[in-house]
Every structure is written in structure tokens, then in C-alpha cells.
Amino acid sequence: MNFNFKHEWVETNVGLMAVLTMLAISVGGLVEIAPLFLIDKTVEKVEGVRPYTPLEQRGRDIYMREGCYTCHSQMIRPFRDEKLRYGHYSLAAESQYDHPFQWGSKRTGPDLARVGGKYSNEWHVQHLVAPRSMVEVSVMPNYPWLLTNRLDISDIELRMKALRKVGVPYSLSQAEYDANVAKFGETVAHQLHIPDARKNLVEQANFGNYDGDHSGISEMDALVAYLQVLGTMVDFSKYSDDAFVDVR
């Protein structure tokens, strides 16, 4: 093998080597990532997907704080066994407002992408406090403090503003609110309005009473509210069972 190209040029010229290394690395990014932003079928067009309410969003923060994603995925793959156990495969559209998404990469516990509505609030509370009291063979740790920790809601507006900056349509102005009404309907738009966040959060927690305790809003209220909405936003009965085949 005789190459006219002399490797020595690269080896003796650190600037050239840096440029060529970056070119080699960027091929991967260009081929694997860039097309996803250009292909218009990447995110499926479905009805029902909305950003989280303030309470659900706080629950999601606790989900990340406790590291639930290290053992639980939120990504049902298009395989028959997964469909039978977890339900319809996950759509990209369903995590469009997740920053960062919680797809996960390890299943020590089951997938949670469609756990919403599968169990009662009471089961979730008891299972999070003492998993083995509900599932004898579980290896999940106990999370008793979720029930006793009061939920910190002092910075909920800031959290929503941060998400707004990365593209989640939480509204600040009347115009943004009106746009949300047009897109999601009034009930949802109301929940997405940052100036009302605290009021909405307290209302949802008191009405839902997810932890079964009326004395205040615990972290459990938020986490269970989040778990109970997972995978429930899209009504798949409205779509044919092959409706999403075309978009891959």
C-alpha cells in the first residue's frame, strides 16, 4: 500500500491535526443528529400532548432528584413483548416538552412511560414509602421522606421560566396565554400560565390529594401527580393501530 499522502504532514502539524480530528468527529454528529432537526416526520403529529402542570413539573424534578431514571426507563420500544406489558410504543411527540427527556437506558425496575392510571394513588404512596409492602420481591429503595418533606414551591415560577427559555410554551404575557388557549384549550392554558403557577399548583394538590393527607402539600403529592400523568396524554383509541408506521 503506497499512499502519496504523507502521514508525517499531519503528525508534525498540530493545527492541521486538530482541524482533521474535528472534521472526523463532526461526521458522526452531522449524519446521526442533524437530520433529526430537518426531517419533518421526526416528531409525530398527535393530539393531547401538553407541557406539565406546575405540580407535575415539580414531581418530575423530584423524579430526577431521586434518580428514578437510573433504574426506570420511560421508553416503550416497538416490540410485541413491550406492547403487551407496557402498552403502545412511546412516540417522540410524547416527550417533546421534556427537558431533558427521561427515556433512561436501564431497566432494573419496569418501564414507566405509561404507568399513569395503572395503579391507584394509594398504591403509589405505599409503594414509594415501602416498596416491599406491596411487591415482595422488589429491590427498590424506600423513599419515606417524600411523605414528610413539604414541597418547596417558592421557586416554581423560576423553574417554569427556565423551561420556557428552552422552548416549553409556558406563558408570561397575555398574547402567549391566548396562543396556548388556541393550541391546548383553556383548561390547559390556565395551568401553563406562569403568573398563576403557585395558585394552580396548590389547587391541583389540594383537589387531587395524591398522598391521602390533607394537612399540606408533600413531595409525594407532586411525584404521584407526575407518575399518574405519564403516558396518558395521547388517546390512542382515536388512532388506527398503524397510524404511526408512516412516520418512521
Add this chain to the structure above:
Amino acid sequence: MSDHKPSAHSVQTTGHAWDGDLQEYNNPLPAWWVWTFYATVVFSIVYWIIYPSWPIGNTWTPGIKTVTYVNSEGETKTHGWNTRALLMADLNKAAAAQKPYFDKVASMSYDQIAKDPEMSGFILSAGRALFSDNCAPCHQSGGQGVPSFFPNLTDDDWLYGGGYERIHETIVQGRRGYMPAFKEVLADAQIDQLANYVASVSGIAHDAKLAAAGDQLFHGNAAGCYICHGENAKGRQEIGAPNLTDAVWLWAKVPAAPTPEGKVAAIRSVVAEGLNRGVMPAWGGRLTPEQIKVLTVYVHELGGGT
């Protein structure tokens, strides 16, 4: 090249000397490696032709391989190869294999299914898989439930009824337990009386005088217990009101209390505080009608009645 053994005499060097005599070998790649590399290049070109691969603008090259499946509307479709189309074909195949069984499930009555030995085997294996995934987290793998949380499905005590139709309704619609807190409307002394009356009908040691007064309250309209639990305190399954005369206690921590006083106190606490628990999710939207029918028969086999 392949029998090339590097040695100071035969190997080409880069022709460069550092520090006077420090040289670097310039070994060519072995032929097997180079040809394997070319083979992978050829492989990927074939792959690009067969499968979806290159992005072009806002779409991509679909590849020539296709998957054929039948969708829920009964249309046969041929689609370019992708995992979602493959799943459809896979589901078609499994549905075809299970069709004889599920067709029978759909056409037979509950009694017929339970009596048909072949179907019983199917119910036992398919029902067990469905039960383990969907029901066992609350009702436990054997259906024995969790005291003071989730009801036992293996005994003869049924909150909402243990007949096929009632079990089916419970699975499809879900359930929600509710009893008002009587401390809101009754005096402490009256709640004591009611607790003693309830203890009396289920054979727990009690104060007879208080129980007699509780009897009046139970059947009167001030407390109105009889409206849900029935004149005879045997409960009303149509609204999920439990039988108070048997030894089964799902909510009141009666079995756990060591003394009769403790048992009466456990009953008292439920009368006073009420209940807003016993939520069973609705499975109508999550499972198919055939799956629910299989589960109905499976749960009935655990300890169902009429």
C-alpha cells in the same frame, strides 16, 4: 505482505531520525485487514440499498425492503421496512396463533369457558400472565391482597360481588370506595354506641348496653348506616358496602388488635374518620375486551361465587 515479519533489516522506516539514531517503523496494514475493511464498505452499500439509511433534505432513502401487515381496519398494507411496521407484522402473526383461543373466549359463556378443560388451561396461563402484570402489584401474585390496603380475591367475601358479571364490571370500570366521616354528624358517645353494635353483629366482645343504643342508631335515619350496609348489616354489593357480620375486615384494623377493646376501637376509628380509599383503576381502556374476559374467568377461579 502477510508473512511479513518486522525486523530491523527488512522493515521500511519513516525515513526520519530523531536524536541521531531514533527511527520509526512504517509497517503496512496486513492484507486480511485491508480486505475486511473493503468488505465492510461493500456491505454498507448493500445495506443502504435494502434498508432506510441516508437522510436527504426533509426525508430519507427508504430502502427496497418492505413489510406487509394487516391493520385494525382490516386493510392489508405494504410499507417500507421499519421497526413499527415489523411490530405490526409480528402482532399479526401472534394474533393468528392465538385467534382460535380468543375466538372461543369471545363466543363462549363464562360457565362454558370454566368447564372446558382446554380453555381452562388457556385461561390459567394467559390469565396468570395478565394477572401478574396488571393485578398482582395490589392484589399480590396469588390474589391474597394486602390487609388494610387491597382486598383478598381468594376468599368468599366480595365487596362488589363475586359473580362473573360483577367481576367483569369491576375490572372494566374500576372502583372507588367511600364512607363519610361520622364524627362530622354524630357525637362521640353515639360513635361509641355504633362501634359496639358493629362489634356485636360480628361476634366481638362488646358492651351490650352501648350496642343496643347503637342498633337504634344503625337502623335510624340520624346515622343511616343501614342505607349502605343493609338492614341486616350484611352489606350491599351493588354499592360496595362491606358485610359487617363476618370476620373479614379490609379497612378496620380489627384482626391486628389483640384485645376486644382494641377491636372496638379499630371499628370506632373507621366510623369516626370515614374512608376515601379503595381505588381500583379502570382497565377498560388499557386491556382488550378478550383480555378482560380471560381475567374475569381467572379471578373468578381464584375464589369467585355467584
